[in-house]
Amino acid sequence: MAYSPRLKEEYKSKVVAALTEEFGYSNVMQVPKLTKIVLSRGVGAAVADKKLVDYALDELTTITGQKAIATLSKKDVAAFKLRKGMPIGAMVTLRGERMYEFLDRLVTSALPRVRDFSGIKAKGFDGRGNYNLGITEQIIFPELDIDKINRISGMDITFVTSAETDKEAKSLLTELGLPFQKN
Numbered sequence: 001m002a003y004s005p006r007l008k009e010e011y012k013s014k015v016v017a018a019l020t021e022e023f024g025y026s027n028v029m030q031v032p033k034l035t036k037i038v039l040s041r042g043v044g045a046a047v048a049d050k051k052l053v054d055y056a057l058d059e060l061t062t063i064t065g066q067k068a069i070a071t072l073s074k075k076d077v078a079a080f081k082l083r084k085g086m087p088i089g090a091m092v093t094l095r096g097e098r099m100y101e102f103l104d105r106l107v108t109s110a111l112p113r114v115r116d117f118s119g120i121k122a123k124g125f126d127g128r129g130n131y132n133l134g135i136t137e138q139i140i141f142p143e144l145d146i147d148k149i150n151r152i153s154g155m156d157i158t159f160v161t162s163a164e165t166d167k168e169a170k171s172l173l174t175e176l177g178l179p180f181q182k183n
Contacts, residue, residue: 005100007176015175022171032129032163032172037099039064040071040091041138041155044080055150056090063141064102068092105141106157107177113140119181122170129163131173132156 016031025031039060043052053070060068071089073082082088094102111117114137124132136154139146159178163169174180 003097005097005104007100007104008097011100011176015172018175019168019171023168032161032168034099034103034172034176035095035160035162037094037102038091038158038160039068039094039155040089040158041153042071042089043153044088050087052151053087053090056153059138059144059149060090060092060155062143063138064092064094064098066092066094066098103176105143107179109142110140111179113142119179122180125166125169127166129161129165129169131159131161131169131178133159 011033016028019025019031020028041056041060043056045052057068057070068090069092070087071091073084073086073088076082076084111120114135120133124134126132134154134156137152138144138155139149139152159169159173161169161172163172170180
């Protein structure tokens with residue numbers, strides 16, 4: 001039997017039924033689903049030190065289990081000594097089983113390690129059913145060895161869903177286990 005992530009099985013068995021009941025979908029294909037998760041990280045100091053982008057790439061690769069790519073600047077900015085095409089960040093796009101595995105690790109082990117954690121803010125929705133989450137310290141991920149980190153920095157995590165509205169997307173992400181703050 002082939003391996004299937006725990007959250008993927010939970011989505012098929014519980015989340016689809018719960019969302020169908022809540023929103024009254026007539027077809028299973030109408031139920032919104034998580035399409036991809038994008039982790040991105042800007043490294044502003046990379047203009048002066050090129051090694052910082054390599055560290056960011058290594059850390060994102062370790063966290064996700066998938067090779068990260070460098071993001072390049074789109075234009076020249078003389079005030080920042082930035083040239084077009086210079087690497088200034090790192091990103092990873094997760095889909096399929098790796099996406100569900102990452103989400104499971106984020107919810108069960110990484111987010112509870114945040115200091116004074118009381119849930120994530122529900123203000124990060126963009127109006128089209130996608131959610132953005134900012135993390136201030138990458139050391140919340142247990143995959144990283146704290147001794148090998150040279151600089152503590154944050155990252156952005158974007159959850160792209162097939163939901164039409166923010167309300168549907170919030171219900172989907174809540175059912176998948178994201179701990180939103182209670183108002």
